[in-house]
Amino acid sequence: MNRIVTGAHYGLRDWLAQRITAVIMAAYTLIILYVFATGPPLDYALWKDRFAQGSMRVATLLFAASLAWHVWVGMRDILMDYVKALAWRFTLEVLVLLTIAAYLGWTVQILWR
Amino acid sequence: MRLSIYRYDPDRDAAPRMQDYQVALEPSDRMLLDALVRLKEQDDSVSFRRSCREGVCGSDAMNINGKNGLACITKLAELPDHVTLRPLPGLPVIRDLIVDMTQFFRQYESIKPYLINDTAPPERERLQSPEEREHLNGLYECILCACCSTACPSFWWNPDKFVGPAGLLQAYRFIADTRDQATSERLDSLEDPYRLFRCHSIMNCVDACPKGLNPTHAIGKIKEMMVRRSV
Numbered sequence: 001m002n003r004i005v006t007g008a009h010y011g012l013r014d015w016l017a018q019r020i021t022a023v024i025m026a027a028y029t030l031i032i033l034y035v036f037a038t039g040p041p042l043d044y045a046l047w048k049d050r051f052a053q054g055s056m057r058v059a060t061l062l063f064a065a066s067l068a069w070h071v072w073v074g075m076r077d078i079l080m081d082y083v084k085a086l087a088w089r090f091t092l093e094v095l096v097l098l099t100i101a102a103y104l105g106w107t108v109q110i111l112w113r
Numbered sequence: 114m115r116l117s118i119y120r121y122d123p124d125r126d127a128a129p130r131m132q133d134y135q136v137a138l139e140p141s142d143r144m145l146l147d148a149l150v151r152l153k154e155q156d157d158s159v160s161f162r163r164s165c166r167e168g169v170c171g172s173d174a175m176n177i178n179g180k181n182g183l184a185c186i187t188k189l190a191e192l193p194d195h196v197t198l199r200p201l202p203g204l205p206v207i208r209d210l211i212v213d214m215t216q217f218f219r220q221y222e223s224i225k226p227y228l229i230n231d232t233a234p235p236e237r238e239r240l241q242s243p244e245e246r247e248h249l250n251g252l253y254e255c256i257l258c259a260c261c262s263t264a265c266p267s268f269w270w271n272p273d274k275f276v277g278p279a280g281l282l283q284a285y286r287f288i289a290d291t292r293d294q295a296t297s298e299r300l301d302s303l304e305d306p307y308r309l310f311r312c313h314s315i316m317n318c319v320d321a322c323p324k325g326l327n328p329t330h331a332i333g334k335i336k337e338m339m340v341r342r343s344v
Contacts, residue, residue, distance in 0.1 A: 007302075011310035013338045021168075061285045080306065081270040 018073045021066035028063040057111045064107040068100045114138060114189070116152060118159060119199040122208050129206070131197070131317035138189065146173055146185040147191065159261040161210040168323065171258030174201055175210050181260035201263035204271065214233040216272045217259045217279070224276060224284040224302070229295035252331060253285035254324050255279060261318035261328055267311040274307035278318035278328035281309065289340065300339055302329060 035050065036042055050056055075096045083089040121129035136151050146166055152159055161184070162172040168186035176199040177187055183341050184198075204212035230239065262268045262277035276284065284303060290311050303309040307334065318328040 006274050006307045007306045008306055009301075009304050011304050011306045011308070012336070012343060013337065014306065015310050016340065081311075082266070 014073045016067055020068040024066040025063055028059060028066075029058070031092075043080065060111055061108065064090065064104060068104050072097065072100055114148060114192075115195045116148065117195070117197040118152075118207055119206075120159070121206050123206065124318060136250045138249060139247035145177065145187040145189060145196070146224070148196075149184055149198075151172075156319050160208045160212075168252070169256060171256035174258040174260045175199065175322075178197060181256060181323075182297070183260070183323045186323060201259055202211075203263045203269040204259070212258060212259075214262075217262055218257075218279065219278040219289060220262075220272070220276045221246075221257065221283060223308075224280050224287070225295070226283050228286065228287065228290065228293050229298075230292055231294060241291055248289040251326055252282060255282055255326055257283075257285075258323065258330040260321045260323055261290060261326075263340065264317040264321035265274060265312075266317070267313065271307060273310055275305070276308050278312070281312070281335065282326060282328040282331045285335050288335060295339075297342075300335070300342065303335060315326055 021106050039050075040046060051060070076093060079092050079096070083092060116136055117131050118134065119129055120126070125309055126160065135151055136148050136155065140206065140231045142148060142151065144166075146163055149159075149161055160297070161175065163172040163185065164172040164175075166185045168183050170316045173184040174181060175184055177184065178192070179199055181201060190342065198210060199209045200206050200212045204214065204216065207213050207230060257279055259279060261282075262279045265278055267275050268277040279301075284299060288299050293299075312329070312331055312332050312334070316329045319326075319330075322328070
């Protein structure tokens with residue numbers, strides 16, 4: 001069967017998610033810039049100290065999760081446009097998801113090391 | 114003036130080619146379509162669509178020096194001496210500047226471009242207040258020439274699944290119409306990663322529209338209504 005099918009009702013959810021995650025990432029970037037620009041000169045000890053705080057870890061995790069979701073929506077958009085063969089697209093989408101999940105796991109590991 | 118025209122007859126030519134013509138214009142020739150009609154006298158094998166010749170029917174949409182537009186309302190005075198004409202990009206070429214619009218109209222059909230209202234029709238007409246009618250301005254004027262949709266990369270990649278700017282402008286024309294009762298169904302049919310959300314607001318459609326309409330704004334309004342009903 002080769003009928004053209006549409007109607008997967010996640011269009012709005014992902015579009016909205018992409019915008020919300022973008023705002024979160026922008027806010028995090030501004031906060032980080034502010035924290036390090038207004039504090040004492042940045043060195044390794046200070047960096048380590050800042051990232052030892054619970055709030056910083058949670059904020060950074062939120063940023064990483066937003067980035068992961070944002071990247072997923074964007075990457076899937078690209079694959080939907082350019083990869084027409086269903087098997088290829090599905091495989092590539094799974095690979096993208098696994099890569100994102102791996103990066104997210106790595107981020108958690110770095111933050112709570 | 115010098116015209117370079119895309120020539121292709123799928124039945125005879127192995128591949129498309131560009132053919133150059135020198136066209137002698139008359140003082141009465143004002144629009145690009147006039148030049149094309151002169152050219153047709155010179156070489157009657159050159160094929161293009163035209164009908165109303167005043168920017169209302171949308172037949173003579175083509176790619177003029179790299180930008181989609183209507184030949185009949187493109188002023189010769191505003192064009193350089195050398196003009197390159199190609200068919201609208203992304204659609205199958207039937208011959209020369211004539212494209213197969215089936216996919217474009219299939220998408221237009223898919224948004225149900227007619228008023229849906231199951232209540233008993235009133236004796237005279239379904240009235241709107243001037244304020245309600247105001248919402249249709251900038252939407253109803255679309256002549257379906259396809260300049261916008263064929264300037265849209267999202268439509269090039271997914272013409273079978275993405276409605277395209279022209280269809281979405283019309284979709285919003287009926288969503289915005291207070292006499293229409295199928296708003297919810299219309300939003301349902303568009304809440305899809307392909308049909309509406311292939312639009313990434315690059316605004317090629319706005320740039321191309323020969324009637325000065327703004328499909329990106331209409332698409333934004335549809336998204337806004339979807340957000341409003343779901344949060």
